[in-house]
Amino acid sequence: MALSSDTDEDISVQPSDRLLRQFVGYNIKRAYMQLQGDLTQTLAPFGLRIGTFSALAVVLGSEGISQTQLSEVLNIKRSGVVVLVDELENLGAIDRKPVETDRRAYALQVTAQGWHLWQNAERAVQSHEDALFDKLAVEDIRTLRELLVRATRSATRKRQEADE
Template structure:
């Protein structure tokens, strides 16, 4: 199926991305893309995407949050939040409830159905990650978590562009 008399093999495959392996950004991207598709597949049977899963988690943890606040936590624009919340509302998982003190804003709430959905989704993703990172033991996973959080924090602090 792929044995065509080995017609050159000009490239030793182990070294092709040698120059990229030195960069944290490259390894981070590889690792993330590796799990992204799998994650989407895990959530699909629950009617969730990565974006709606994340939003649901945040509203679970912060009932009454506004869409603008949600956009800040998720690091996306308010216009993007609309689509995500529309999706969750259509699925019956969250509700836009009026805010008495500010009639422009909505307080987002997770419905009972949404809470049940979250419980299932959280468990599915936990199982998914346990399987995906089976080659790392608990200590290593903790270490990775810690380093990722600190790397993100360090990155945020030393950015050149906006908000230094």
């Protein structure tokens, strides 16, 4: 493991959350809480929120996806997707295209405008993350991302086993 040498201990007498740091879950929560504020600010100039940014990315990567499928990928309920899609539609970023073979469903499509929006927002988020994590080596960031993916995968597997 190639962590750089920044493992200073918390030896202060000041109030701290030392007892909580041992939990992976707590550290994930802390990291997320601190990040989401910044991310929200980064996306605001584009008229996007974290939810709509994510939804746009998924539709972009899976043209013609239905709202139900989108809810499964984003891991939220269908009722929540309606709001996100409404918002993206109002931005002119995506279209609800009727599905000829199933008139209940919509095929979600990213518009040309939506594609440009994504490009700009994606670049902003990326450089924001670069700045935010510039104290971590590039290699460490990659490690972090991969471990998070695998931890999530592991948790998902556990939950699926529990559901059976």
